[in-house]
Amino acid sequence: MGDRRARPRIVILGSGFAGLACARALGGKSADVTLVDRNNYHLFVPLLYQVATAALSPADIAEPIRKIVRRHRNIDVVLGEVVGIDVPARHVALAGGRRLAFDRLVLATGSAYNYFGHDAWAVHAPGLKTIDNARQIRTRILKGFELAELTDDPAKQAALMTTIVVGAGPTGVEVAGAVAELARYTLARDFRRIDPRRARVLLVEAGPRMLTAFPDDLVAYARQRLDRLGVEVMLDHKVEGIRAEGAVVEGHLIRAQTVIWGAGVRASPAAQWLGVEADRAGRIPVTPDLSVPGLPGIYVLGDTASTPDAHGQPLPGLAQVAEQQGQHLGKALAREIETGAPLPPFQFRNRGNTAIIGRNAAIFDFGRGRHLRGFAAWLLWAIVHVYLLVAFDKRLIVTFQWLWRYLTYQRGARLITGDGAGEGTP
Amino acid sequence: MGDRRARPRIVILGSGFAGLACARALGGKSADVTLVDRNNYHLFVPLLYQVATAALSPADIAEPIRKIVRRHRNIDVVLGEVVGIDVPARHVALAGGRRLAFDRLVLATGSAYNYFGHDAWAVHAPGLKTIDNARQIRTRILKGFELAELTDDPAKQAALMTTIVVGAGPTGVEVAGAVAELARYTLARDFRRIDPRRARVLLVEAGPRMLTAFPDDLVAYARQRLDRLGVEVMLDHKVEGIRAEGAVVEGHLIRAQTVIWGAGVRASPAAQWLGVEADRAGRIPVTPDLSVPGLPGIYVLGDTASTPDAHGQPLPGLAQVAEQQGQHLGKALAREIETGAPLPPFQFRNRGNTAIIGRNAAIFDFGRGRHLRGFAAWLLWAIVHVYLLVAFDKRLIVTFQWLWRYLTYQRGARLITGDGAGEGTP
Numbered sequence: 075m076g077d078r079r080a081r082p083r084i085v086i087l088g089s090g091f092a093g094l095a096c097a098r099a100l101g102g103k104s105a106d107v108t109l110v111d112r113n114n115y116h117l118f119v120p121l122l123y124q125v126a127t128a129a130l131s132p133a134d135i136a137e138p139i140r141k142i143v144r145r146h147r148n149i150d151v152v153l154g155e156v157v158g159i160d161v162p163a164r165h166v167a168l169a170g171g172r173r174l175a176f177d178r179l180v181l182a183t184g185s186a187y188n189y190f191g192h193d194a195w196a197v198h199a200p201g202l203k204t205i206d207n208a209r210q211i212r213t214r215i216l217k218g219f220e221l222a223e224l225t226d227d228p229a230k231q232a233a234l235m236t237t238i239v240v241g242a243g244p245t246g247v248e249v250a251g252a253v254a255e256l257a258r259y260t261l262a263r264d265f266r267r268i269d270p271r272r273a274r275v276l277l278v279e280a281g282p283r284m285l286t287a288f289p290d291d292l293v294a295y296a297r298q299r300l301d302r303l304g305v306e307v308m309l310d311h312k313v314e315g316i317r318a319e320g321a322v323v324e325g326h327l328i329r330a331q332t333v334i335w336g337a338g339v340r341a342s343p344a345a346q347w348l349g350v351e352a353d354r355a356g357r358i359p360v361t362p363d364l365s366v367p368g369l370p371g372i373y374v375l376g377d378t379a380s381t382p383d384a385h386g387q388p389l390p391g392l393a394q395v396a397e398q399q400g401q402h403l404g405k406a407l408a409r410e411i412e413t414g415a416p417l418p419p420f421q422f423r424n425r426g427n428t429a430i431i432g433r434n435a436a437i438f439d440f441g442r443g444r445h446l447r448g449f450a451a452w453l454l455w456a457i458v459h460v461y462l463l464v465a466f467d468k469r470l471i472v473t474f475q476w477l478w479r480y481l482t483y484q485r486g487a488r489l490i491t492g493d494g495a496g497e498g499t500p
Numbered sequence: 501m502g503d504r505r506a507r508p509r510i511v512i513l514g515s516g517f518a519g520l521a522c523a524r525a526l527g528g529k530s531a532d533v534t535l536v537d538r539n540n541y542h543l544f545v546p547l548l549y550q551v552a553t554a555a556l557s558p559a560d561i562a563e564p565i566r567k568i569v570r571r572h573r574n575i576d577v578v579l580g581e582v583v584g585i586d587v588p589a590r591h592v593a594l595a596g597g598r599r600l601a602f603d604r605l606v607l608a609t610g611s612a613y614n615y616f617g618h619d620a621w622a623v624h625a626p627g628l629k630t631i632d633n634a635r636q637i638r639t640r641i642l643k644g645f646e647l648a649e650l651t652d653d654p655a656k657q658a659a660l661m662t663t664i665v666v667g668a669g670p671t672g673v674e675v676a677g678a679v680a681e682l683a684r685y686t687l688a689r690d691f692r693r694i695d696p697r698r699a700r701v702l703l704v705e706a707g708p709r710m711l712t713a714f715p716d717d718l719v720a721y722a723r724q725r726l727d728r729l730g731v732e733v734m735l736d737h738k739v740e741g742i743r744a745e746g747a748v749v750e751g752h753l754i755r756a757q758t759v760i761w762g763a764g765v766r767a768s769p770a771a772q773w774l775g776v777e778a779d780r781a782g783r784i785p786v787t788p789d790l791s792v793p794g795l796p797g798i799y800v801l802g803d804t805a806s807t808p809d810a811h812g813q814p815l816p817g818l819a820q821v822a823e824q825q826g827q828h829l830g831k832a833l834a835r836e837i838e839t840g841a842p843l844p845p846f847q848f849r850n851r852g853n854t855a856i857i858g859r860n861a862a863i864f865d866f867g868r869g870r871h872l873r874g875f876a877a878w879l880l881w882a883i884v885h886v887y888l889l890v891a892f893d894k895r896l897i898v899t900f901q902w903l904w905r906y907l908t909y910q911r912g913a914r915l916i917t918g919d920g921a922g923e924g925t926p
Contacts, residue, residue, distance in 0.1 A: 114646060114916045131557035133913035140690035150692050153646040205917050220540060220579040264566035266576050467904045478893045487559035490540045491631050
């Protein structure tokens with residue numbers, strides 16, 4: 075870099091797990107850090123499916139960025155949308171004309187759902203990336219039961235009580251399980267004409283296997299738990315179309331009130347901003363120290379990066395990968411600035427890959443053949459997730475809500491609000 | 501009535517404090533009750549200003565109606581919007597063409613904010629009646645500080661950090677105090693360029709006095725507490741216009757990011773549905789047993805009714821009036837159905853009129869000269885409001901959030917989401 079300013083300006087784009095960890099590692103160090111995000115909060119995305127299924131409120135899993143970094147006076151927070159990066163001039167352009175000059179730039183803008191060329195499907199099948207997504211799904215599901223209660227047409231009732239989840243990765247499995255539990259337990263006795271326990275939840279997967287990242291025995295266990303919850307798992311079934319009425323699967327239209335997309339992600343347009351080549355999923359290949367080859371002082375983290383593991387395979391798009399990378403880079407940059415030491419290579423330490431299927435049922439894969447499943451895995455899952463929630467009061471509130479929900483089968487956030495809340499009463 | 505069905509059909513429109521209390525009092529009685537609301541939840545409106553100022557989440561103060569009445573198998577819940585009432589044919593028409601036949605009808609559809617003929621103002625100055633209102637206000641206020649941090653123009657900064665509250669009734673006083681506290685305590689140290697403690701909060705009242713329903717000593721106390729919080733109280737000031745840039749007060753435009761309307765309410769259009777004469781505020785005058793003169797079997801409750809008190813003055817539009825009326829009518833109808841006893845007249849028992857100005861500061865007027873103010877009133881206010889929250893888990897969660905907030909000055913729900921969240925970055 076040959077940076078001659080006493081305090082280099084480090085701009086971090088995105089305050090997800092990677093960007094936030096990087097900023098925090100630079101807190102109090104000899105650098106002026108600017109953390110840019112289009113939202114004013116850090117969102118704990120792994121629990122977003124619980125907002126979509128009325129178990130938690132958005133504020134339970136979102137924390138104001140300013141609050142998190144408040145005590146670090148060298149970190150500046152900017153609410154803004156990136157529109158471009160001028161690499162030679164070394165500045166980031168934000169919507170509205172504002173520019174941020176940088177000496178070092180960290181891209182951690184995450185990923186969005188990939189509809190594989192069918193962007194029109196997004197309206198009918200929201201993914202699980204934003205609070206608005208989750209609220210939309212919650213409203214659709216709950217509204218479906220309300221409308222089913224009001225109609226006497228059995229075919230309409232069935233469609234209104236049907237949810238299709240596309241993609242059987244961890245998110246798909248988790249949300250399918252949660253919707254089934256919402257219908258079977260929470261709503262079971264709330265209606266007079268319909269029986270919510272007869273609600274259908276379909277988990278449709280184009281490939282021959284669900285939870286591809288997990289070993290066979292854990293997948294078999296997850297499948298058995300989903301079966302017990304009444305989730306219909308359809309492997310080797312391709313979704314060919316998604317419309318307002320439902321999804322076309324292998325040539326047949328399955329009518330459904332709610333379709334949820336969890337089939338694949340695409341990195342944010344960071345590669346376009348930098349003018350570099352991306353891989354098939356839009357990710358920017360980085361060197362072991364997380365920098366972009368040929369662009370000194372520019373780094374890419376988390377879902378936006380393609381980082382090779384020990385076997386040359388790219389690391390998966392997991393929160394723990396993003397967080398470890400952010401922390402690694404933040405520490406490395408702080409040391410480089412203070413001592414001139416070169417950036418060490420990043421090494422991923424697998425903390426365990428996990429998915430939750432429902433009450434008392436989760437799976438953990440710690441690698442090297444060490445697995446955990448069932449109640450113990452579920453308890454560990456809950457402890458880990460509560461621990462990872464940033465703020466202390468949220469940890470307690472979420473713990474309390476979960477405990478209460480566990481004991482009563484109730485859910486606290488069953489609100490039909492916002493977009494679509496008022497439409498279509500039959 | 502001369503009703504000959506063994507189980508009369510009672511339709512209740514609205515599940516606010518009045519409608520819900522009426523339905524619950526009829527739970528398990530010899531009547532088929534249908535409770536209609538356009539939302540699937542009962543909203544605890546008195547705490548909505550805490551959602552608008554980021555202290556609570558919407559789900560903390562909203563409870564699914566179905567969950568509340570679940571154990572009463574004779575109560576049916578219908579999500580629907582009333583479009584008309586056919587009094588001679590004795591049915592209610594809902595949007596979408598559905599009809600509900602009734603033997604007895606209870607109207608408890610509440611009130612909406614009254615912009616005194618300036619309905620266009622509603623877009624720029626939301627009131628505090630719905631969750632969407634509160635989210636909109638929260639987003640505007642928080643967004644204002646974010647945008648102020650990004651601009652270098654002092655005039656713009658000042659406008660972005662200004663909130664105007666129109667109307668100095670209890671809602672106006674409460675929200676003005678809460679916005680001032682948000683700026684002075686919660687946000688105080690979160691920004692680098694602006695000082696949120698310099699934010700202006702204006703409480704503009706057309707009349708010569710604030711909190712007209714309260715006695716002089718309590719009003720003086722409230723005024724002193726607002727002064728201490730830096731709220732600028734402008735009595736005898738008329739708002740002549742409201743636009744995107746702010747409000748025109750006595751001929752001058754005061755630029756403000758957020759304008760909140762709390763100046764007056766108008767009853768829901770129930771009088772039009774029934775084809776009866778309403779008073780100036782749109783309320784339907786009722787007899788002491790809460791029935792509509794000349795329309796046997798039709799009753800009006802809460803904000804929709806004009807009920808004379810002992811001195812012939814209409815009772816105020818308070819939650820406690822609505823709740824007592826609902827409970828009274830529900831019990832009276834149950835007894836009438838079972839024993840044929842005529843409906844007794846309703847008598848309001850004043851539980852204390854209250855307003856909260858901020859941390860440690862509230863006022864209570866119990867009537868007959870008995871007043872309470874300061875920390876004791878604030879504590880009582882908190883206990884009463886937590887007690888009145890319908891569900892047990894919400895009580896605990898809200899208590900916990902308040903305690904935490906009291907100890908740390910933090911707020912849990914500082915989210916910029918939904919409408920307007922992404923617009924206008926300078």
